[in-house]
Amino acid sequence: MALTKTKDGKTYELIRFPMKTMNITQGNNGQYSHQGVTALDIAGKDTGIEPTFAPCSMRYKWHDSVANGNAIFFESVNKVMFADGSIDYATFMFIHDNYIGDILALANKGHVFAQWEEFGDEGTAGRATGNHCHFEVAKGKYSRPYDGPNRYGVYCLHNSISADKACVVDGVTIKNGNGMAWKKASQVSTGKQWTRDCILKEGEKTKSVSVQIGAWPGTNNAIKGGKVYIPALGNGIPMTKVTEAGDTRDGKFDNYLANTNAKVTVDECTVEAVDKAKNKVKIHGVWVNP
Numbered sequence: 001m002a003l004t005k006t007k008d009g010k011t012y013e014l015i016r017f018p019m020k021t022m023n024i025t026q027g028n029n030g031q032y033s034h035q036g037v038t039a040l041d042i043a044g045k046d047t048g049i050e051p052t053f054a055p056c057s058m059r060y061k062w063h064d065s066v067a068n069g070n071a072i073f074f075e076s077v078n079k080v081m082f083a084d085g086s087i088d089y090a091t092f093m094f095i096h097d098n099y100i101g102d103i104l105a106l107a108n109k110g111h112v113f114a115q116w117e118e119f120g121d122e123g124t125a126g127r128a129t130g131n132h133c134h135f136e137v138a139k140g141k142y143s144r145p146y147d148g149p150n151r152y153g154v155y156c157l158h159n160s161i162s163a164d165k166a167c168v169v170d171g172v173t174i175k176n177g178n179g180m181a182w183k184k185a186s187q188v189s190t191g192k193q194w195t196r197d198c199i200l201k202e203g204e205k206t207k208s209v210s211v212q213i214g215a216w217p218g219t220n221n222a223i224k225g226g227k228v229y230i231p232a233l234g235n236g237i238p239m240t241k242v243t244e245a246g247d248t249r250d251g252k253f254d255n256y257l258a259n260t261n262a263k264v265t266v267d268e269c270t271v272e273a274v275d276k277a278k279n280k281v282k283i284h285g286v287w288v289n290p
């Protein structure tokens with residue numbers, strides 16, 4: 001069954017983690033062979049060979065030699081939803097499958113791999129010491145296989161990003177998640193995305209600050225005595241400093257903040273302090289996530 005999510009009225013496939021057991025033996029920027037790149041080595045449930053599954057509906061694009069690990073590249077058929085909520089095409093690279101003739105035979109017939117269709121395997125092709133799957137994912141259509149070598153001599157998938165920003169882990173047993181921020185489909189935000197267009201500095205004025213909130217008990221009493229009270233806004237922000245507080249995103253006060261669309265927009269204010277480590281700024285005496 002396809003794992004999908006709807007955003008702005010359109011339904012997209014989510015990108016699924018490509019193995020049933022997540023046992024990451026080397027993560028992003030790993031000391032062994034991932035220096036300076038975002039890549040995962042996935043070992044599965046044991047030292048044997050387990051299959052890999054198509055993260056989304058995808059088409060074969062290119063493959064490398066057996067000496068280079070049978071690296072094989074795919075592109076999503078349509079735009080898909082990443083675990084960070086963004087929408088784009090996705091490109092994938094899998095390495096170390098000992099035999100990819102089966103995949104190539106299907107690809108030659110124009111086969112489209114369906115989401116979660118079993119298509120490949122872990123293996124040791126190339127310079128692998130134990131059975132695993134080296135996996136990388138990139139945003140955007142396939143344009144070329146590799147970037148690199150970087151200053152450590154390591155190549156990576158062109159434009160690769162951290163897999164936890166791409167893949168959801170529904171149906172995956174996590175044995176070792178490498179401390180990464182894995183999400184399930186239900187945790188993927190389909191709300192508005194933050195656009196990082198500037199760096200906030202102490203003393204600067206912001207045009208507006210909007211805070212997106214989720215539903216929790218008592219949220220519908222968040223507006224009291226002329227102030228908005230939600231945890232993200234500490235001890236309350238006066239309504240006179242707020243242009244919208246509501247669930248409908250219509251620019252009005254709805255006196256009700258209890259769904260995942262709820263939003264509070266705080267008027268122009270001065271950044272009083274910046275906590276870089278916590279990624280927070282202080283406005284109106286309150287620490288908020290910028």
Ligand SMILES: [Zn+2]
Pocket residue numbers: 026033034039040041134135
């Ligand atoms: Zn690797």
